Amino acid sequence: MSITKGRSVTISDVAQTAGVSRAAVSKVIRNAYGVSPAMRERVEAAIGELGYRPSVAARALRGSSYRLGLEIPHVSARFMTQIMEGAKQAVAGTPYQLVLAPAHGPEYDTLESLADGLVDGIIAISPLVDPAWLEDLGRRIPVVMLGRHDHPTGYDTVVGDDIGGTRAIMTHLFDLGHRRIAHLTEPEAVTRPGSGTPHAVRLETYRTVMTEAGLADLIQIARREDVPDLARAATADLLARPEPPTAIVAGHDDIAMGVLAEIAATGRHGEIAVTGYDNTDLAAHPLIDLTSVDQQGMEMGAQAATMLLERLQGRTEPRRYRATATLQVRGSSVRSAG
Amino acid sequence: MSITKGRSVTISDVAQTAGVSRAAVSKVIRNAYGVSPAMRERVEAAIGELGYRPSVAARALRGSSYRLGLEIPHVSARFMTQIMEGAKQAVAGTPYQLVLAPAHGPEYDTLESLADGLVDGIIAISPLVDPAWLEDLGRRIPVVMLGRHDHPTGYDTVVGDDIGGTRAIMTHLFDLGHRRIAHLTEPEAVTRPGSGTPHAVRLETYRTVMTEAGLADLIQIARREDVPDLARAATADLLARPEPPTAIVAGHDDIAMGVLAEIAATGRHGEIAVTGYDNTDLAAHPLIDLTSVDQQGMEMGAQAATMLLERLQGRTEPRRYRATATLQVRGSSVRSAG
DNA sequence: CGCATCTTTTGAAACGTTTCGAAATCGCCC
DNA sequence: GGGCGATTTCGAAACGTTTCAAAAGATGCG
Numbered sequence: 257m258s259i260t261k262g263r264s265v266t267i268s269d270v271a272q273t274a275g276v277s278r279a280a281v282s283k284v285i286r287n288a289y290g291v292s293p294a295m296r297e298r299v300e301a302a303i304g305e306l307g308y309r310p311s312v313a314a315r316a317l318r319g320s321s322y323r324l325g326l327e328i329p330h331v332s333a334r335f336m337t338q339i340m341e342g343a344k345q346a347v348a349g350t351p352y353q354l355v356l357a358p359a360h361g362p363e364y365d366t367l368e369s370l371a372d373g374l375v376d377g378i379i380a381i382s383p384l385v386d387p388a389w390l391e392d393l394g395r396r397i398p399v400v401m402l403g404r405h406d407h408p409t410g411y412d413t414v415v416g417d418d419i420g421g422t423r424a425i426m427t428h429l430f431d432l433g434h435r436r437i438a439h440l441t442e443p444e445a446v447t448r449p450g451s452g453t454p455h456a457v458r459l460e461t462y463r464t465v466m467t468e469a470g471l472a473d474l475i476q477i478a479r480r481e482d483v484p485d486l487a488r489a490a491t492a493d494l495l496a497r498p499e500p501p502t503a504i505v506a507g508h509d510d511i512a513m514g515v516l517a518e519i520a521a522t523g524r525h526g527e528i529a530v531t532g533y534d535n536t537d538l539a540a541h542p543l544i545d546l547t548s549v550d551q552q553g554m555e556m557g558a559q560a561a562t563m564l565l566e567r568l569q570g571r572t573e574p575r576r577y578r579a580t581a582t583l584q585v586r587g588s589s590v591r592s593a594g
Numbered sequence: 595m596s597i598t599k600g601r602s603v604t605i606s607d608v609a610q611t612a613g614v615s616r617a618a619v620s621k622v623i624r625n626a627y628g629v630s631p632a633m634r635e636r637v638e639a640a641i642g643e644l645g646y647r648p649s650v651a652a653r654a655l656r657g658s659s660y661r662l663g664l665e666i667p668h669v670s671a672r673f674m675t676q677i678m679e680g681a682k683q684a685v686a687g688t689p690y691q692l693v694l695a696p697a698h699g700p701e702y703d704t705l706e707s708l709a710d711g712l713v714d715g716i717i718a719i720s721p722l723v724d725p726a727w728l729e730d731l732g733r734r735i736p737v738v739m740l741g742r743h744d745h746p747t748g749y750d751t752v753v754g755d756d757i758g759g760t761r762a763i764m765t766h767l768f769d770l771g772h773r774r775i776a777h778l779t780e781p782e783a784v785t786r787p788g789s790g791t792p793h794a795v796r797l798e799t800y801r802t803v804m805t806e807a808g809l810a811d812l813i814q815i816a817r818r819e820d821v822p823d824l825a826r827a828a829t830a831d832l833l834a835r836p837e838p839p840t841a842i843v844a845g846h847d848d849i850a851m852g853v854l855a856e857i858a859a860t861g862r863h864g865e866i867a868v869t870g871y872d873n874t875d876l877a878a879h880p881l882i883d884l885t886s887v888d889q890q891g892m893e894m895g896a897q898a899a900t901m902l903l904e905r906l907q908g909r910t911e912p913r914r915y916r917a918t919a920t921l922q923v924r925g926s927s928v929r930s931a932g
Numbered sequence: 933c934g935c936a937t938c939t940t941t942t943g944a945a946a947c948g949t950t951t952c953g954a955a956a957t958c959g960c961c962c
Numbered sequence: 963g964g965g966c967g968a969t970t971t972c973g974a975a976a977c978g979t980t981t982c983a984a985a986a987g988a989t990g991c992g
Contacts, residue, residue, distance in 0.1 A: 290971085332679060340670075344696050353704075354695075374650050657980060947980090955973090957968105958969070961966090
């Protein structure tokens with residue numbers, strides 16, 4: 257493998273070196289039909305000799321870039337790393353390359369900028385974008401959305417069983433004798449009722465289950481602000497209320513970490529039940545030992561990537577993958593003292 | 595903002611709508627010199643009406659894509675998220691967009707694929723690639739390398755004070771009465787002596803300090819295999835040795851988490867001193883409470899991005915940023931029992 | 933008012949691929 | 963050996979921008 261230096265080598269250089277036309281080289285590198293063994297060999301030799309690599313830009317302009325985009329709202333959220341890992345695995349071995357686009361500010365911009373010709377398809381985790389807008393995006397470029405509970409026609413979805421998962425948590429806590437159960441979730445924007453985001457569904461389910469159990473008046477909801485660390489502050493708030501909860505259901509493991517931190521910092525570790533969601537690697541750590549719902553993040557990421565690849569193969573009817581949710585009981589969900 | 599549908603709208607459409615030439619539109623969208631207010635207004639109106647967005651592919655082919663690439667070996671490593679976060683912040687507000695490229699397998703491929711016209715510049719965290727190869731890459735496209743202790747001429751570097759950080763840890767442990775101090779680090783490939791990777795330097799510094807202290811025969815080195823979870827296995831090995839260490843210096847916080855896990859799982863939490871590196875958010879968690887070295891990961895990411903932007907502005911002489919390392923003492927570094 | 937000097941606008945040529953129809957070559961059979 | 967399909971190769975036209983030199987239009991000055 258020779259190392260390219262100076263001005264980059266183009267398909268014309270290869271064609272010239274091999275003594276064939278540009279079209280011929282193009283066919284060889286794409287494994288297209290209709291190229292004789294002799295020609296293939298000469299072209300490949302020239303490619304090797306010159307260290308030629310096709311320009312993604314030129315390819316993208318003409319057709320496809322062989323890049324898949326994964327848009328992520330929060331790079332540091334533990335759940336996201338599961339998704340990324342899964343998607344990466346699924347894409348490995350295909351001619352496609354995965355690129356991640358961290359959203360900064362409004363997700364629309366990030367998605368647009370991906371759609372602007374950088375990638376051939378998009379996996380997005382964007383609870384806040386408008387479904388109609390997404391349908392439109394799906395018309396321009398293949399799209400798979402993660403964590404959407406609606407039933408779109410123009411793109412695919414990968415979604416967890418947020419109802420089942422939340423119900424499992426609640427049942428578990430009831431079994432442990434808890435009644436005064438609070439829910440600590442994400443900011444308002446991400447949990448708006450009817451919006452169909454995972455956290456909206458979890459919140460709604462929490463409400464429903466509490467009400468079904470005749471505990472409607474014990475419903476307590478707290479939110480963390482956008483900065484991750486503020487889960488601690490929200491927990492402090494909860495615990496300072498006149499009738500503090502005996503159990504806190506956190507929207508996901510990262511929030512639960514904040515809850516555990518606050519409880520531990522006030523010397524009450526083990527006195528209040530805490531549950532998370534996503535079963536991140538932290539939850540399994542002996543020092544954290546967090547009861548959590550496993551919704552197979554890696555599998556979700558992998559499925560999303562696979563579905564996107566299918567769309568690139570030509571599938572047009574929408575598909576949906578629904579991951580199962582299973583409760584992982586660990587030490588953090590302590591029995592109610594009452 | 596109207597929503598694009600069907601075939602995408604090109605610069606020609608805008609030109610036609612506005613009744614000007616393509617070149618004129620191009621100038622407007624690039625804020626180039628020599629466009630009258632009247633024309634600017636008409637063009638901008640047309641852009642708005644049509645919902646035009648320039649094609650990245652076409653731009654890239656012609657000059658720049660306004661994308662910066664950040665290559666990351668392990669998306670789930672906590673330290674990486676600091677870097678990403680920092681780089682994201684630094685790029686925000688510039689006309690550039692950050693894209694992340696998770697390396698799968700050999701980093702060469704990922705870097706090449708970034709250089710193939712996708713991005714205008716590259717930030718890389720690739721301990722394993724050959725310096726000469728990198729110099730060559732740097733000749734084709736601006737490059738900033740994170741965690742390189744060499745002094746390249748063709749690209750910039752951002753590096754931590756691995757010697758200082760490691761010395762601070764060792765001094766701290768000596769002060770606590772430890773002598774039998776083990777080092778648990780990354781696999782062989784990443785710590786080869788003289789390779790100049792952060793972990794190679796930390797390992798070397800550990801060796802040096804131990805030797806200086808006359809404890810050369812107490813040097814104990816363990817490695818985790820590539821799977822993150824295997825830090826636990828490596829710890830178990832260490833603790834099963836005839837003369838087990840009283841303190842374990844982990845290569846970074848993620849490894850330290852495994853060490854803590856194993857120690858806790860065997861019911862010996864608090865009996866063995868543990869230190870990490872990177873001062874990730876976990877280290878500060880009350881339940882983890884890990885002594886660690888803060889090397890300002892976010893700042894490193896931000897500096898890397900800034901330096902890359904400078905290069906895109908035209909700077910050519912190499913620069914280097916060296917982050918400071920400060921020890922964060924926490925509960926995990928317990929006093930030696932002996 | 934004519935000419936020189938600026939400024940604004942334009943046309944056309946890149947950039948490096950893919951694609952499509954046409955040209956060339958080959959093998960085979962009558 | 964001429965004719966005919968099938969195969970292999972090629973030339974040229976896209977794709978959507980930017981750029982550069984040149985055209986056109988203002989402006990100022992003598």
